[in-house]
Amino acid sequence: MKRIILLLLVITGLYIVFNQGFQMDWSQGETKNTQVAVTDDTDLIEINVSSVSTTIIPEDRDDLKAVYNGKEKLTVNDSGDTVEVWIKHKWFDWFNWSPFSKKRELKIYIPENYDRNMSIDLGSGNLHFSGTSKNKPLKLNELTIDIGSGNLNLTNLVVKDFVQDVSSGNVNIDLLKTETGSFDISSGNLEIKHYTGPIEADVSSGRLSIQVDQLLDAITIDVSSGDVSLDLPDDADFTIDGDVSSGNISSSFPLTSKDQSKHSIEGKHGSGKFPIKLDVSSGNIRIH
Structure with missing residues (x-):
């Protein structure tokens, strides 16, 4: 008798959880829309998102507008010099999954003339951020x-100081100009095309591929266990200094x-103006 009662309680509990999750999924079609002004006092736009598909769209406007179609709480906050955008997930969100779940999408519209600082924290999910065009990049x-x-896609950006830390993910960048560029990859893949600027990269276990349009500064790459492909212009002026413990340059x-x-490479191409320093513990670096 006790077993039957226990079984009925389990079945009832599962029914309540599933049925409530199903109902909540139907309600997630409601679109949340929040916006705040971006003023001359705004020094930082801070974005913290996870488990959603996010697109950052610069356009002709003087405020930040966020539009989200998921059931989680969307918050847009102005704290004086910082505008914050984040989505708060609840621990029981996984109960609310159903085959009818819609794709969670967040669109963030920012002023196209905003030229100060931005911070993006992407736990999981996808994020796309692009300037208007190649001839009109976001600065x-x-x-x-x-x-x-x-997964992150960046396109058409000019950034004075660029800092990126990838724990385990995939990053694709197409057209990025910087005055300082720092790339830290723990376990992931980073592919950059049409890059201009200095490079300081640390690859623990992953793959880094960079195609440089113009070599205008120094390059320093440290590889613990991974593979690096460095595509330089034919007329690049550089002096290479590379050391290898277990791998190949x-x-x-x-x-x-x-x-x-076997364990080192030194040499000069062109005038040798810009230093390229390479250190490989266990991996491969190919310069072409």
């Missing part, structure tokens, strides 16, 4: 990006004053 003073296990450029052994 920022500082852009800091922290990725847990998400190769260059398809004809080098003068070349000195290469």
